Amino acid sequence: MNVLATPPSVVPALTRYGSTAVAFHWAVAALVVFQGTLGLLFDDIPKESRAFWINVHGCVGLVYFALVIARLGWRTMHTPPDLPPDIGEFDRRTSLAAHHLLYVLMVLIPIFGFVAYVWHGRAFDYGFAKLNFGVASNPDVFHPAEEIHQVLAYCLFGLAALHAAAALYHHFIRRDGVLLRMLPGGTG
Template sequence: MNQDSSRYTKLAVILHWLIALVVIAMFALGWYMTELPKEAAKQTAFDLFDLGVYTWQLAEEVSPRNFYFNLHKSIGVTLLALIALRVLWRITHRPPAMLASYKAWEKKLATGAHHLLYLLMVAMPVSGLIMAMSGKYGVKWFGIDIIAGLDNSTLRDVFKETHEIVGAIFLTVIIVHVLGALKHKWIDKDGTMKRMSL
């Protein structure tokens, strides 16, 4: 099914890097938004992350905390769709066999990390989505109401905890995965990174 069995297909490479970028940005946004004060003046114009690059105009006034929470939810729903596409790719394609130069433990560690990354990639947005659905506000996708809030604080607390724990495990596995990729690039100087390039 692959054009060349020694590297990933173009679609797999594009999805890998797009999802990697958005996942890392979502961690940063998640930490940023939870630090924002609960009581703050409402506004309609938001200079994104106070960078002076782009000002987002809204039709109605919201607090900065509300704005960034809604942005996190909207990107999270979009990310879940991209991840679903990626899982579909993985089910319908066999990834290229690992390089013959890998030691047995490297093959086991890389395979285990890849499987865990798929599981965590799904668990992270799904736990966030259930948490948001259980809360008062529900889920809006870039301003469009898609799911009403159940206002169930017990369910919300369970999934808030789940989202945080899954996040900590996800970040740990990502760090191991990135360190592995960099070891192959700079120490082993093999073709691992090229397999995940266009």
């Protein structure tokens, strides 16, 4: 038998997410970090500048929400690439459940934030335009909405941390290319 005639084993090419999915993923991740950090710092911000930063949080929150909705719309029309074939059933199911829960949280958090913001009697002031719904402050609405907004945000932080830890585990321990599928640029 001629060893040179034997074809080398074929390793399937890494199937990456497209550039739009990668851009959505990292833009949303950056906004979650920015919004989360800002939200956690509210109590430490001096009172005289707190209203400004709450406005920034609200205005960026609307942009974030629009981006999440655009991402969901885009995602419904584009199937994600298959996971590498050596990923087990438990990891596949866990990944799917975690991603669905991430999407649910990414939608619910800004909805409750919007309710808390508007029923606090606030307007979204972008400097060049102001979005005012003319709703009077109502503590019976904004207090529970703020609490739910905060609890869901902590859930998102925890789940996002697990998501990142799983990606790093797959990259550094399993070395299966899962993280490389979502990294910007090139094929890794």
